[in-house]
Amino acid sequence: RVDHVRRPLESPYTRPHEVLRRVNERTFIIRVNDSERAVSTDCLKPVFIAQADEAED
Secondary structure, eight states: OOOSOOOTTOOSSOSOOEEEEEOSSSEEEEEETTEEEEEEGGGOOOOOOOOOOOOOO
8 A cells, every 4th residue: 555645546556466475364475566565464455367368360
């Protein structure tokens, strides 16, 4: 989450981050800007990324 004053229509969250590992039931380690951060599941939102369909010949 971005904790500074935002411009109108600016997202309060940064891009999707890679989950490196699960510490326990409610805590995950994620990669944020080449560093690792421990976050609670209360702070996480799921992301669903659609895979691109392969072009048919």
